[in-house]
Amino acid sequence: xxxxxxxxxxxxxxxxxxxxxxxxxxxxxxxxxxxxxxxxxxxxxxxxxxxxxxxxxxxxxxxxxxxxxxxxxxxxxxxxxxxxxxxxxxxxxxxxxxxxxxxxxxxxxxxxxxxxxxxxxxxxxxxxxxxxxxxxxxxxxxxxxxxxxxxxxxxxxxxxxxxxxxxxxxxxxxxxxxxxxxxxxxxxxxxxxxxxxxxxxxxxxxxxxxxxxxxxxxxxxxxxxxxxxxxxxxxxxxxxxxxxxxxxxxxxxxxxxxxxxxxxxxxxxxxxxxxxxxxxxxxxxxxxxxxxxxxxxxxxxxxxxxxxxxxxxxxxxxxxxxxxxxxxxxxxxxxxxxxxxxxxxxxxxxxxxxxxxxxxxxxxxxxxxxxxxxxxxxxxxxxxxxxxxxxxxxxxxxxxxxxxxxxxxxxxxxxxxxxxxxxxxxxxxxxxxxxxxxxxxxxxxxxxxxxxxxxxxxxxxxxxxxxxxxxxxxxxxxxxxxxxxxxxxxxxxxxxxxxxxxxxxxxxxxxxxxxxxxxxxxxxxxxxxxxxxxxxxxxxxxxxxxxxxxxxxxxxxxxxxx
Numbered sequence: 001x002x003x004x005x006x007x008x009x010x011x012x013x014x015x016x017x018x019x020x021x022x023x024x025x026x027x028x029x030x031x032x033x034x035x036x037x038x039x040x041x042x043x044x045x046x047x048x049x050x051x052x053x054x055x056x057x058x059x060x061x062x063x064x065x066x067x068x069x070x071x072x073x074x075x076x077x078x079x080x081x082x083x084x085x086x087x088x089x090x091x092x093x094x095x096x097x098x099x100x101x102x103x104x105x106x107x108x109x110x111x112x113x114x115x116x117x118x119x120x121x122x123x124x125x126x127x128x129x130x131x132x133x134x135x136x137x138x139x140x141x142x143x144x145x146x147x148x149x150x151x152x153x154x155x156x157x158x159x160x161x162x163x164x165x166x167x168x169x170x171x172x173x174x175x176x177x178x179x180x181x182x183x184x185x186x187x188x189x190x191x192x193x194x195x196x197x198x199x200x201x202x203x204x205x206x207x208x209x210x211x212x213x214x215x216x217x218x219x220x221x222x223x224x225x226x227x228x229x230x231x232x233x234x235x236x237x238x239x240x241x242x243x244x245x246x247x248x249x250x251x252x253x254x255x256x257x258x259x260x261x262x263x264x265x266x267x268x269x270x271x272x273x274x275x276x277x278x279x280x281x282x283x284x285x286x287x288x289x290x291x292x293x294x295x296x297x298x299x300x301x302x303x304x305x306x307x308x309x310x311x312x313x314x315x316x317x318x319x320x321x322x323x324x325x326x327x328x329x330x331x332x333x334x335x336x337x338x339x340x341x342x343x344x345x346x347x348x349x350x351x352x353x354x355x356x357x358x359x360x361x362x363x364x365x366x367x368x369x370x371x372x373x374x375x376x377x378x379x380x381x382x383x384x385x386x387x388x389x390x391x392x393x394x395x396x397x398x399x400x401x402x403x404x405x406x407x408x409x410x411x412x413x414x415x416x417x418x419x420x421x422x423x424x425x426x427x428x429x430x431x432x433x434x435x436x437x438x439x440x441x442x443x444x445x446x447x448x449x450x451x452x453x454x455x456x457x458x459x460x461x462x463x464x465x466x467x468x469x470x471x472x473x474x475x476x477x478x479x480x481x482x483x484x485x486x487x488x489x490x491x492x493x494x495x496x497x498x499x500x501x502x503x504x505x506x507x508x509x510x511x512x513x514x515x516x517x518x519x520x521x522x523x524x525x526x527x528x529x530x531x532x533x534x535x536x537x538x539x540x541x542x543x544x545x546x547x548x549x550x551x552x553x554x555x556x557x558x559x560x561x562x
Contacts, residue, residue, distance in 0.1 A: 001050065002557070003058045003210070004462025005039055006241045006455075010263020010305050010325070011430070013458040014042035016050050020463070020561040024050050025455050027430075029325070035064055036198050043206060052207035059461045061215035061241040064195050065188045065234045069285060074187035075134055078127040078160075080120075080152040081179060083140040084113055092176045094183045094288060097132050099123045101152065107173075108475060108545070109145030109482075115152070124155040133159075134189055136182035138166035140175045143484045144473060162189045167484040169230065170291040171471025171549075177281070180288035185232035192231035196224060213466060215241050217283055217294035219276060219411060219554035220467025223513070232292055235285060238457065239267040239297040242428055243276045245460025248560040249450035250426055257396050257422045259439070260457065261429040263305040264322055268298045268396050270403055272420050275410035277403060293469075295411075296403070300395045304345040304356070304431045305329075308384045310373045316383035318344050318391070327365040328357035342369050345431060347384040350377065354434035389438045396425075411554050424448060428456040452560070459560055465523060466513060469551030472505040477535060477543025486512055498532040498546055505550035513552070525550050 001023070005014045008030060016024040026045030030038045039060070068074050078097045083089045084104020101120060104113035127135070137152035139145075146167040153163045164185040166178040203212060213221035215237035222233055242260035246252060246269075253274040260267040270277045276295050283294035301320020309317050323341040324330065328349055330340035346362035348354040356362075363377075370377035400420050408418040424446040427436050432453050440447040452459055474481040474496055481492045481501070486508055492500075506525040529549035535542050 001055045002462040003055045004458040005060045006457035006461050007062045008262050012038040012042045013455040014046045015458040016046050020558045055210045058210045058212045061237040061461045068188050068191050077186045078132040078135040080137045092179045103148045105141045105145045120155040128159050133161045134186040136164045136186045138179045138182050142167040143171045171484045177289050177291045181290040188231050221464050241457040241461040243269045244464045245456035248463045248556045254423045255420050257425045259427050261431045262303045264303045265299045266302045272408050278409050280409040298399045302388050302391050305343045308342045318388040327361045344388050347381040348434040350381040428453045463556040465557045467552045467554045470509050472548040474546040501546045501548045502527050505548045
């Protein structure tokens with residue numbers, strides 16, 4: 001059996017599947033101040049009818065890292081960077097403890113400027129005295145030679161709780177993105193690891209001895225043990241779960257758009273020729289481009305709990321924020337403290353389009369709000385639903401237009417000259433059934449709801465397989481091979497070939513995932529990119545520069561059975 005948990009902005013969903021069939025499901029309110037409590041509640045609900053010993057895998061998508069960044073609840077990070085000539089690292093300053101230090105490595109990994117040990121000690125001591133306990137070290141060409149990153153880490157490591165070295169996160173040669181990625185990885189490290197430890201204890205306390213994985217933004221999972229060192233990978237794992245849920249439930253084969261309408265946001269994703277579109281370089285966190293691989297997803301502030309407002313001209317809008325739950329789901333204590341407001345769910349209830357929670361509370365709340373603006377409550381509710389619908393349609397169309405203005409990358413391939421022309425829309429999330437007819441009327445295309453649409457994210461999480469990619473670099477003149485993401489370096493003969501490099505990359509990735517308790521036995525690594533380039537000196541060929549990219553692609557372990 002497989003257990004999937006999706007921690008959303010409003011609800012935490014959990015499902016257990018047996019041979020692809022849902023045998024238990026639950027939906028509980030998400031307490032953002034105590035995410036673990038929400039997860040424990042969902043766990044207890046689905047395990048009440050299932051023997052925990054039968055669960056062999058637990059996949060979790062969590063908003064924890066995303067929330068920490070959005071809400072500014074991240075830790076101070078000491079950032080040490082070295083770049084050398086040709087680039088000004090001050091352009092990529094991030095955080096309040098950013099230090100540029102002496103040192104440079106060229107594009108082949110040759111040291112051209114040595115680190116200044118006295119300078120490093122001085123910078124390290126200053127940050128430690130300021131109370132900084134987590135660090136990030138990044139060198140411009142560290143993916144070819146990480147010695148300078150290791151030297152910087154060594155200066156702070158004796159007093160640091162955690163150090164992220166940029167070369168350990170990605171083999172891609174993009175210094176600015178590596179700086180931001182390393183920074184955010186350390187910034188959320190403590191929060192994420194406190195949660196991970198508590199999560200592991202909660203599972204063990206309920207008799208679960210299953211493998212535990214965390215969803216990544218690219219639509220794959222990462223073993224919990226690996227994610228402890230790479231928590232940045234868990235950012236935006238929730239929207240990724242919805243995409244994987246669509247693959248598991250709908251088996252898309254053409255151009256289509258996914259709309260996941262939750263309580264807080266609507267997440268929008270696009271499928272081209274049946275495959276989800278990805279960010280070709282990496283996702284952006286705030287204003288910082290990173291190397292975190294991610295599905296191309298747009299989120300807007302329209303959901304079931306999105307607050308309804310009326311302006312002085314009588315215009316009715318929905319969102320982008322929420323002020324507690326909708327009135328239909330508001331408890332007496334919350335209502336007394338005015339911790340909830342009329343929201344989209346209440347408008348849907350008033351119009352008879354849905355029957356969520358306390359329909360009478362929705363009716364009374366809409367009538368009260370309408371009376372304040374001398375407006376018929378039916379008109380207010382209708383305008384609210386129309387505004388939500390129009391915002392979702394506009395955002396979906398904008399995303400498709402944006403994709404059609406540049407090359408389209410999917411999890412499978414680059415589609416050159418591809419124009420995305422959606423043939424249908426798929427809806428998921430709590431308000432999906434009520435909103436489907438509204439959207440279909442405007443879009444003029446089929447709008448469908450898969451089975452178990454209300455907990456589709458948790459299904460996607462449960463069925464997502466472990467995925468990872470590594471890059472191997474080899475220089476036959478220097479007789480060195482290096483896989484930066486795995487910290488592997490070894491000597492090679494000058495006769496080392498591209499074929500040997502591909503075999504080494506596949507073996508290293510397979511062994512690493514196996515050692516961490518991850519990986520799908522039925523899906524092996526594959527080479528996505530490889531090349532060998534001759535290096536010529538004064539007297540002819542002096543060696544070859546080899547680069548290989550190996551990955552296990554995102555996907556699901558099986559289709560959901562309905």
